[in-house]
Amino acid sequence: MPDPFHILVAEDEALAAMALEDFLSIKGFRVTLAGDGIEAMERYAEDPADALITDLRMPRMDGHALIREMRARHVTLPVLVMTGFLTQDTDLTDERWKPLEILSKPVNPQTILETLRRMLGVPRTA
Amino acid sequence: MAGALESVWDASEFVPHGVCLLWRPDILALHVGADSLIGLSYFSIPLALLYFVHRRRDIAFGWVAVLFAVFILACGTTHFFNIWTLWNADYVTEAVIKGFTALVSLLTAVTLWLLMPRLLALPSPRQMAEANEALQREIEIRRQAEQRYSGFFNNLGEALFIVSVRPDGQFVYDAINPALARVTGLDPERLRGRLVTEALDPSLAGDILPRYTECRDGGVPVDYEETLDLPAGRRVFHTVLVPVRDADGRVSQILGSGRDVTERKRFQEDLVQTTKMATLGTLAAGMAHEMSQPLNVIRLWIENALDRLRAGATDPVRLERTMTLVIEQTERMGKLIDHVRTFGRRDGGGQCDFAPAGSVRSAVDLVRHQYGLENIDLREELPPQAVTGGAAELVVRGRPLQLEQVVLNLLANARDAVLARRAAGDEAAGRIEVAVRDDATLGVAVIQVTDDGGGIDPAILPRIFDPFFTTKDVGKGSGLGLSIGYGIIDSMNGRIEAVNVELGGGRRGVRFTITLPVQPLAPQDRELSHA
Known part of the structure; x- marks a missing residue:
């Protein structure tokens, strides 16, 4: 059995992060939680992930800065952005951030799962 | 002999x-x-x-x-x-x-x-004739002057009236001008020469007489705004009473002028409402974000519980935790909705006595999370009584929601200043301090909002409370926020000022200070809990 995919979740809302962890664990992922961008960078440095799920607004370092930092370090992992904002962030649709998908809160966990699998190149099974 | x-x-x-x-x-x-x-x-x-x-x-x-x-x-x-x-x-x-x-x-x-x-x-007949002639001329001049002044009285748009003060202190209408008759619907003939108490409806006389009495006893001009129920309907007047003294120094007459400000008042209220809506607009994005958070939590937890149920796992402890959490999150959303609801409605109710710290705390609570996300350190310093909920807190008179609106506007301006400062390359900017102090000796409550966003150009500082004055880009600010804030604080008989401050360590910013007169404690109409 291959190692499970490692997902890094950057989310300052602890309850949402816990639920995501629970959900993704059940679906067979290994999950690491981070409360903000800086913590996410630290966790990634310790234990690189296969994909990043991140909120945009977070204290200390927000989602935008986190993605910028990641890409600046040539980290090409897939990024799934969850945002509570009304309008689509035009900046994030830019080519240079790809692979990147944006989902609006509240998110359907099933959509998260499907998007993750697609981005990771996992066939739709579960 | x-x-x-x-x-x-x-x-x-x-x-x-x-x-x-x-x-x-x-x-x-x-x-x-x-x-x-x-x-x-x-x-x-x-x-x-x-x-x-x-x-x-x-x-x-x-x-x-x-x-x-x-x-x-x-x-x-x-x-x-x-x-x-x-x-x-x-x-x-x-x-x-x-x-x-x-x-x-x-x-x-x-x-x-x-x-x-x-x-x-002794005047000679010729002198007498000359004197007579001069007298005739004088009479003519007086007649013209009289005509001019009666023209003023009769044609001016301002509602004018003359009230005689009888030796017993009672008030009698001498004259009212056509403008007054027109806007009030009162009949000049029914008023002339009659006691105020007899000429007017008792409730109307009851509204008016205390002012006349104040002018008579104080002997100085009285300037006030009044809302009167008149034959012509409910009107708002800005009225000035001027006492006229006789040779003995007794106030024997009162000259009154009233300007109908009903429309202006309505316009001002509309303006307040407009900025309220504008502030609401800028808050809408933040609100959407705030609402999406609990919704997201609920969705994730419920989906997880559902997955487990479908898989046959019915751990009651886990289920109960999920349910409780959902309830907590809906409550969190309910509070947000309540706030938007109360903020959006016309705050038509009368004034009440309330603790200003409550309004400040509400405003701070509304933006705290949003500002936290933007790395803005929002510090509040409330009087100890406000924190513990003690009864010794000083109260001010006004509308709590309006004061909250003013503080929110100041916070929004402070945030904009901080963000603009950062965009200009000063990463150190990012602290907003909110302080509420009760000064019992001066009889005032002081609210201060201080940012470290670099300050305001001294050249424009005097203009920042002017309506439609804005330093923001087109479309970013209505230029009404501070002016409406000024109006609200003014209606509470308070004062709002802005000064540039040095905060040490090279940090500079603006400090807005709101000073409100505190009310003598009247426990029966105090509103301790903020709406």
Whole structure:
């Protein structure tokens, strides 16, 4: 059995992060939680992930800065952005951030799962 | 002695005057004729004089005419006596008459000279005519002035009225102008000359009289805004009463002018509502974000629970935790919705006494999370009573939601300043301090909002409370926020000021200070819990 995919979740809302962890664990992922961008960078440095799920607004370092930092370090992992904002962030649709998908809160966990699998190149099974 | 006196009166040794004239008939006739005519004339003149004085009772120095009459009468008598002494040698009697005449003449002569300056001062008929003419001209000028002022009174758009203060202190309407009649619907004829208490509806009189009384007793102009239920409907007036004092210093009249500000008030309220909506607009994005958070949590937890249920896992502890969490999250959303609801509605209710710290805390709570996400350190410093909920907190008078709106606007401006400062390259910017202090000795509550966003150009600092003045880019700010805030604080009889401050360590920013007068404690209408 291959190692499970490692997902890094950057989310300052602890309850949402816990639920995501629970959900993704059940679906067979290994999950690491981070409360903000800086913590996410630290966790990634310790234990690189296969994909990043991140909120945009977070204290200390927000989602935008986190993605910028990641890409600046040539980290090409897939990024799934969850945002509570009304309008689509035009900046994030830019080519240079790809692979990147944006989902609006509240998110359907099933959509998260499907998007993750697609981005990771996992066939739709579960 | 008695013999000596008798010898004086004894005229038996004299001869009549005619003897001197040798009884020549022609000379005698001439004397008698002349003396008779002179005597008659002298008797006629005083009669005419007395008659004149009698008829013209207003004449000055009439008593001098009496003196003249006596003097002329005496002269006349001497002439008649001259005729008598032609045949009768009563020279002693003649001498006595002459002596009396001399006295009266002398008296009259001296009096005349003494009176001369005053007589000269009497206006001559020509002078009188000139004075009359001047008087006529004066009357004409006055008439024109009167016309002008009555034109003012009758045609001015301002509602004007004159109230007499009777010696017993009661108020009587002297006059009201057509403008007042027009805007109030009151009938000038029904008001004129009548007591205020009788001329007006009791509830209307009850609204008005305390102001008149204040002006009468204070003796100084009174300036106020009043909402009156009039025959023409409910109107708002800005009224000024000016006391007029009589010679004794008593306020005998009150001049009043009222400007109908009903429309203006409505416009101002609309403006407040407009900025409220604008503030709401800028908050909408933040609100959407705030709402999406609990919704997201609920969705994730419920999905997980559902997955487990479908897989046959029915751990009651886990389920109960999920349910409880969902309830907590819906409550969190409910509070947000409540806030938007109360913020959006017209805050039409009257003023109440409330603790300003409550409004400040509400405003801070509303933005705290959002600002935290932007790395803005929002620090609040409330009076200890406000934190512990003690009863000793000072209260101010106004509308809690409006004060909250003002503080929110200041916080939004502070945030914008911080973000702009950062965009300009100063990463250190990012602290907003909110402080509420009660100053019981000065009788004020002070609210301060201080940012470290670099401050405001001193050249524009005096203009920041002007309506439509904005430093933000087109479309970013209405330019109304601070001016409306100013209006709200002003309506609470408070003050709002802005100064640039040095915060140490090279940090600079703006400090807004709101000073509100605190109310004497009235426990029955205090609103401790903020809506």
